[in-house]
Amino acid sequence: xxxxxxxxxxxxxxxxxxxxxxxxxxxxxxxxxxxxxxFEHEDDHSEVSWYPEGGQRDFVAAALQRFDAPRERLAPxxxxxxxxxxxxxxxxxxxxxxxxxxWGIEKAKEMGxxxxxxxxxxxxxxxxxxxxxxxxxxxxxxxxxxEPDEEWTKIATSLGPMTMWQMVRKVxxx
Numbered sequence: 001x002x003x004x005x006x007x008x009x010x011x012x013x014x015x016x017x018x019x020x021x022x023x024x025x026x027x028x029x030x031x032x033x034x035x036x037x038x039f040e041h042e043d044d045h046s047e048v049s050w051y052p053e054g055g056q057r058d059f060v061a062a063a064l065q066r067f068d069a070p071r072e073r074l075a076p077x078x079x080x081x082x083x084x085x086x087x088x089x090x091x092x093x094x095x096x097x098x099x100x101x102x103w104g105i106e107k108a109k110e111m112g113x114x115x116x117x118x119x120x121x122x123x124x125x126x127x128x129x130x131x132x133x134x135x136x137x138x139x140x141x142x143x144x145x146x147e148p149d150e151e152w153t154k155i156a157t158s159l160g161p162m163t164m165w166q167m168v169r170k171v172x173x174x
Contacts, residue, residue: 011038011081015103017096026088027096031104032081035111039072055151062142063162067118070136070166075116080108082117101130105169115169127167136166 009032016028032038048064051057071081082104087096108115119127124134140162144152 026091029085030083055149132167
């Protein structure tokens, strides 16, 4: 499924960091390189076909709509978007994420665009270190449209609070 999404999305670009001694991937990021407004074409998350039908599927669809809404409102323009970044636990605090961020900053400079991302509480310090500013706080837990069924309640309870922070690194700060 992930390979399909990657191959069907022309903006998708995986950047990896390889340990020179072992040859293993120690970190990577999925960047979305968007030379045009990434929201000009409707991306309807309401059909979460990859998730089993029922209340949990409804919850996931609503949460995904809440995920995209702030950036769609705040950044309807060409951009570089950091979709996901990770570092293997054994290689944390060794500059792997910094290498990935520096690549993205250089790419954004080359394109003359802002970099956008949705950060968890754990990522905010890394991004601030690289010149990003928080522009919005987004609670992803959706409000049920009708009376929530047992499945909706179960997933909402098991996930707990889900807050993301939209962050941007402006072009002129690069």
